Amino acid sequence: MRPIAVVGPTASGKSALGIALAQELGGEVVNVDSMQLYRSMDIGTAKLAPSERGGIEHHLLDIWDVTRTASVAEYQALAVAKVEEVLARGKVPVLVGGSMLYVQSxxxxxxxxxxxxxxxxxxxxxxxEVGVDALHAELAAVDPDAARVIEDKDPRRTVRALEVIELTGKPFQASQPPKDAPPRWGTRILGLRAEAAWLNPRIELRTHQMFEQGLVDEVRGLLDVGLTRDSTAGRAIGYAQVLSLLEGELSLVDAREQTITGTRRYVRRQRSWFNRDPRVAWLDAAGADVPGAALAALDSRE
Known part of the structure; x- marks a missing residue:
């Protein structure tokens, strides 16, 4: 009864694989997507509706208001408790998401x-004094690995990384556990590998569908409950671009294109992060039978 983690880049099919594994193995999904923690951020995060969850229990969705500052440490405490609760009930926790720091925590x-x-x-x-772009450049100069993981428009994490570097005298990444250590609970980690030629059209299609499904109206509704541009939720890819659209800074076409560009840039960070983890068993996201390949990979690691 060990957990299974399903990781990989955005739009590679993690949610579908997580459900398939949970159905096959008697499991429950634990969310590891930082933006799906927020209530009512549904369209722009590709959050599965209850009817799309295949009858599988999903945990740690919709737990925070959009006004709340994200906290990896708080998430870690909640998620560890939830995984152990699922294990205690004799179910297999299937950890699904691509938020790098949250996965590792x-x-x-x-x-x-x-x-x-x-x-x-x-x-x-x-x-x-200098703005987020210049500060992120300062981080890149002293810790390139941290700068590659932290979004260049994320002031909170940029500040936090520089604070840690000053306090410890070590790179920010050095504060994290080594990726060759045994994972907690003996978790088996599956990664979806997706080539750009296959993934990029999926990102474009997903982005266009989000706008067609009402992403702009979703953001308008979130403004009424406190969403702001300088909040964690307001900096999420797609949401930040729509906020700029609503404030007259971007056209609809530009908002869509910048969302696609931002997603591709984030995917490159995800690839870099997860590729460095030797514990990941990689699967071809474009394969004909991804769940079958996943089960075979799990059997080979027993």
């Missing part, structure tokens, strides 16, 4: 590095 015994309000305040002041 869950499957590795990651103790989060220290914080210091004065150091944090100094970097926040630097952020206010």
């Amino acid at each position: 869950l499957i590795d015994a990651w103790s989060f590095p220290p914080t210091d309000p004065q150091v944090r305040a100094r970097w926040e002041a630097r952020l206010a």
Whole structure:
């Protein structure tokens, strides 16, 4: 009764594989997508509706308001407790998502590095002085690996990484557990490998479908419950672009195109992150029978 993690880039088919595995093995899905934690962020996160979940119980969806600042440490505590609850009921936890830090916080015994309000305040002041792009460039100069993982428009995580580097004297990535250590609970990790020639059209199709399904109206509704551009939720890919559209900074065409571009850039980060983990058993996302290949990979690792 070990957990199974399904990781890989956006739009590679993780949700469908997670459901198939849960159905076959008697499991329940535990969400590891940071933006699907937010209530009412449905269209832009490709969150499965209850009717699309194949009768499988899904956990840790819709638990935070869009006004809440995301916290990997808080997620870790909730997710560890949920996985152990599922295991205690004799079910297989199927961990599904591509949010890199959230995946690693869950499957590795990651103790989060220290914080210091004065150091944090100094970097926040630097952020206010030079802006997020310049601060992210400063991070890239001292810790290129961290800069490749952290979005260049994410001021909170950029500040946090620089704070950790100053406090520890080590790269931000050094505060994370090594990827060759045994995963928590003996979790078996499956990764969906998707070539750009196959994945990029899927990203484009998914983005166009999101706008056709009402992403702009979804964002308008979220504005009424407190969504802002400087919040964690407001910086999510797709949501940030629609906010710029609603404020007159982008046309509809540009908002769609920038969402596609931002998703592709994020996919490159995901590939870089997960490819460095030797514990991942890779599957061809474009294969004819991905669930069958996944079950075979699990059998080979027993």
